[in-house]
Amino acid sequence: MRSSEWLVPVGVTAAAVVIGLVTGLGDGVGALVVPWICIHALLAMAMRLVMQVGEINLAVGAFYGIGAYTAAQMNLLLEAPLLVSVVAGGLLAGAAALVFGGLVLRVSGAAFILVSFAANEVLRLTLTKTEWVGGNSGLVGVFADPRAVVTAMVIVTGVVALLLVMLERSRWGRQFAVVENKPLLASCAGINPRSVKLIALVASGVICGVAGGLFAHYSSVVAPPDFSYMISISVLAFVMIGGRDHLLGAVVGAAVLTYLTEEMRMFGAYEPVIYGGALMIAMVLMPKGLVGAAHDVLRRVTDSRRGSSSDPTGEPSPAPREKERAS
Amino acid sequence: MSAPTPSVPPAPTPPRAGGPVLHLRSVSRAFGGLKAVDDVTLELHEGEILGLIGPNGAGKSTLFNIISGVHPASTGSVVLDGRDITGLSTHAITRRGLSRTLQDHGVFAPLTVRANVEAVHGATRRSRAGRSVQDLLEACMLADLADTVAGDLPHGCERRLSIAIALATSPRLLCLDEPLSGLNEEETSEVLDLVRDLRGSWGMTVLFIDHNMRAVMRLCDRVAVLDRGRKICDGPPHEVQKDPRMIEAYLG
Ligand SMILES: Nc1ncnc2c1ncn2[C@@H]1O[C@H](COP(=O)(O)OP(=O)(O)OP(=O)(O)O)[C@@H](O)[C@H]1O
Ligand SMILES: [Mg+2]
Numbered sequence: 001m002r003s004s005e006w007l008v009p010v011g012v013t014a015a016a017v018v019i020g021l022v023t024g025l026g027d028g029v030g031a032l033v034v035p036w037i038c039i040h041a042l043l044a045m046a047m048r049l050v051m052q053v054g055e056i057n058l059a060v061g062a063f064y065g066i067g068a069y070t071a072a073q074m075n076l077l078l079e080a081p082l083l084v085s086v087v088a089g090g091l092l093a094g095a096a097a098l099v100f101g102g103l104v105l106r107v108s109g110a111a112f113i114l115v116s117f118a119a120n121e122v123l124r125l126t127l128t129k130t131e132w133v134g135g136n137s138g139l140v141g142v143f144a145d146p147r148a149v150v151t152a153m154v155i156v157t158g159v160v161a162l163l164l165v166m167l168e169r170s171r172w173g174r175q176f177a178v179v180e181n182k183p184l185l186a187s188c189a190g191i192n193p194r195s196v197k198l199i200a201l202v203a204s205g206v207i208c209g210v211a212g213g214l215f216a217h218y219s220s221v222v223a224p225p226d227f228s229y230m231i232s233i234s235v236l237a238f239v240m241i242g243g244r245d246h247l248l249g250a251v252v253g254a255a256v257l258t259y260l261t262e263e264m265r266m267f268g269a270y271e272p273v274i275y276g277g278a279l280m281i282a283m284v285l286m287p288k289g290l291v292g293a294a295h296d297v298l299r300r301v302t303d304s305r306r307g308s309s310s311d312p313t314g315e316p317s318p319a320p321r322e323k324e325r326a327s
Numbered sequence: 328m329s330a331p332t333p334s335v336p337p338a339p340t341p342p343r344a345g346g347p348v349l350h351l352r353s354v355s356r357a358f359g360g361l362k363a364v365d366d367v368t369l370e371l372h373e374g375e376i377l378g379l380i381g382p383n384g385a386g387k388s389t390l391f392n393i394i395s396g397v398h399p400a401s402t403g404s405v406v407l408d409g410r411d412i413t414g415l416s417t418h419a420i421t422r423r424g425l426s427r428t429l430q431d432h433g434v435f436a437p438l439t440v441r442a443n444v445e446a447v448h449g450a451t452r453r454s455r456a457g458r459s460v461q462d463l464l465e466a467c468m469l470a471d472l473a474d475t476v477a478g479d480l481p482h483g484c485e486r487r488l489s490i491a492i493a494l495a496t497s498p499r500l501l502c503l504d505e506p507l508s509g510l511n512e513e514e515t516s517e518v519l520d521l522v523r524d525l526r527g528s529w530g531m532t533v534l535f536i537d538h539n540m541r542a543v544m545r546l547c548d549r550v551a552v553l554d555r556g557r558k559i560c561d562g563p564p565h566e567v568q569k570d571p572r573m574i575e576a577y578l579g
Contacts, residue, residue: 171445171446171449171450174438174442174445174446174449175446175449175450177435177437177438177446178435178446178447181435182432182435184397184417184429184432185429185432185433185434185435185492186418187396187397187416187417187418187421188395188417188418188421188426188427188428188429188493188496189418189421189446189447189450189451189492189495189496190418190421190422190447190450190451190453190454190496191418191447191450191451192416192418192419193418
């Protein structure tokens with residue numbers, strides 16, 4: 001890979017990290033939304049990673065919860081430093097994803113969606129009944145320096161985004177696209193679709209766990225309702241509204257929807273109605289999401305500037321999609 | 328056309344002296360009451376091009392799917408290079424050196440020609456140990472089109488790309504499923520030349536299914552005929568062509 005190809009992703013990420021740090025550590029609306037944007041962006045990137053191998057994982061909330069509870073216990077029982085607790089949360093969530101994927105990845109599609117949804121709710125209900133993690137009221141009193149937590153959130157989000165760009169451009173990333181769109185071609189090429197899916201699921205679990213660990217230190221309380229399947233659905237909305245074909249879409253979707261939710265508090269009781277309606281309209285009008293729509297507009301502008309001699313062999317979009325017909 | 332260079336490294340699995348590359352022993356496959364493949368025994372030797380023909384519904388694709396692990400056989404066994412591969416999954420069979428093309432979706436349209444071959448070439452240790460992506464592209468006469476998006480390729484080039492993808496797994500045995508369907512005269516002869524070259528320069532063993540009878544007879548060393556699931560004859564093209572059972576199968 002030529003180093004010039006890294007200029008754009010590294011530049012965009014660096015700029016986003018600087019903006020995140022400046023606004024997140026200031027005292028405007030940024031201080032309220034930046035931590036949540038980071039958590040949501042991490043979860044959205046994790047959700048998209050599994051979508052890239054063709055599955056929708058509604059157990060995102062469960063892996064997020066495992067990370068949060070692990071990090072909270074590390075902090076409460078062992079007084080472990082922030083980063084140690086967060087890494088432990090990521091690793092345990094990754095291990096949970098490995099076990100979960102090993103057991104259930106024999107199914108795919110709607111069956112996988114349902115199984116992952118059920119797994120999420122089983123975990124949440126188990127947490128409410130488990131006294132040594134606080135039952136219904138959860139774990140309270142996780143302590144960390146708030147500025148350190150926000151700084152860690154912004155930087156970790158940037159690092160994860162860059163790692164995912166690298167993954168997408170590696171030979172694994174190419175295989176993801178083939179597995180998602182042409183599973184039969186993938187098997188004929190010697191690729192085991194199930195192990196590729198498992199790798200994506202474990203990596204996604206680690207990211208969710210890290211997000212959970214950061215959340216635990218930010219909110220200082222973790223409780224079962226924070227990890228219901230509703231968080232998984234919201235995260236799916238971030239990916240789809242942002243645009244699933246680009247990594248940037250996950251981040252933009254998380255940022256825009258998190259910010260709007262904050263602004264819409266003024267609508268009071270009508271907030272969910274307006275939010276839901278806006279989601280429906282946005283999805284129907286922009287099926288490729290905000291980033292996809294922006295990408296199309298940009299291409300139309302450059303094409304018309306170049307005249308009608310647009311080049312059909314132009315660069316393919318980074319997440320190519322073409323469905324395999326049944327054989 | 329330029330022949331693939333013989334100086335490239337040989338495939339990782341050394342050929343075993345003597346035994347057939349592929350051996351089907353009494354393979355059958357039933358769908359409900361229908362015997363789509365019925366007690367077929369077949370051998371394929373090192374460096375041989377074997378044609379498999381038969382009227383519509385004869386069971387050719389089903390046999391192909393059994394060999395490549397897409398469907399399991401109901402009974403019988405499949406032996407590749409002396410190792411039993413019956414019941415293995417497709418990717419495991421590919422990793423043991425049997426590669427097949429897919430009829431309708433042999434290429435990944437959104438990626439460029441080179442990216443298609445690279446995605447497969449990077450996938451397994453076996454393929455990375457084999458010929459380089461550039462060698463594969465050159466052998467399949469795709470080097471000049473390397474940066475073209477696969478979806479924009481003309482039919483003939485797309486077909487050769489699907490063969491390049493199959494070759495990227497570094498196979499001992501290449502199975503081609505109707506590689507000539509929908510091609511014009513010129514494209515057909517390009518694919519035929521390619522297959523001949525692969526055998527000539529790389530010593531590739533090939534199983535070739537197609538409806539183009541004339542091409543199969545011209546290309547193959549040996550032809551097997553399937554009819555209603557059964558193998559009805561098997562021999563050199565000039566003998567098979569005259570075989571009354573074969574004429575009966577196609578006309579009757
Ligand atoms: N998945 C399946 N389920 C049920 N029957 C099937 C299935 N696949 C194939 N068959 C039947 O098995 C028989 C053999 O089909 P097959 O596709 O192997 O023939 P073929 O020789 O490839 O024909 P063609 O030349 O038309 O491609 C046909 O009667 C077909 O209807
Ligand atoms: Mg067929």
